[in-house]
Amino acid sequence: MTAFFSQVRVQAEDFDVAYELAQLRAGNAKVGGVVSFVGTVRDLNEGAHVAEMELEHYPGMTEQSIAAIIGQAQQRWPIYGALVIHRIGPLKPAEQIVMVAVTSAHRGEAFAACEFIIDYLKTEAPFWKKEQTPDGARWVDARVSDDAALKKWQS
Structure with missing residues (x-):
């Protein structure tokens, strides 16, 4: 059996x-599917221009939370590996925020597990986002659409 990474x-x-995708699948000839998602900073959110987004987190707790989400995906689907990279600090529009990548024997499991991980990451991982807009700084609340995406996995 292939070890889980x-x-x-x-x-x-x-x-x-x-580079990250090559590292994730390196040396595992059983991998038949690699699915990834990369999130970037938008220049517009809720009708306001965004000049910068700053991301904060709770060190230690954040990594444990994400690892637990990956563990849940591994229990649901036969995946070989998963990678989550999440950036913190100040970011400008078009910069990368997050990468989620999953490997499995088949595309269906990889797609499902990747979507599951990003849906849970958006709502369950302890990150805080603050946007700089023309009206000043504002904290970004969870979106209704993120909560709805999460609910589909809970049934």
Whole structure:
């Protein structure tokens, strides 16, 4: 049986998607599907121009929370590996915020597990986002659509 590989990184530095995907699947000939999601900073949110987004987290707790989400995905689908990289600190529009990648034998499991991880990450991981807009700084609340996405996994 192939060992499961999981990695969680919370960092200020940007990441290279191609490099990270190559590392995730390296040496595992059983991998038939690699699915990834990369989230970026939008320049517009709730009708306001966003000049910058600053992300804060709870060190230690954040990584444990994300690892637990990956563990839930591993219990639901036969996946070989999962990687979550989440950036913190100040970010400008178009910069990468988050990467979720999953490997499995087949695409269906990889797609489902990747979507599951990002849906839970958006609502369950302890991150706080503050946007800089023309009207000043504002904290970003959870979106109704994020809660709705999470509910589909709970049935």
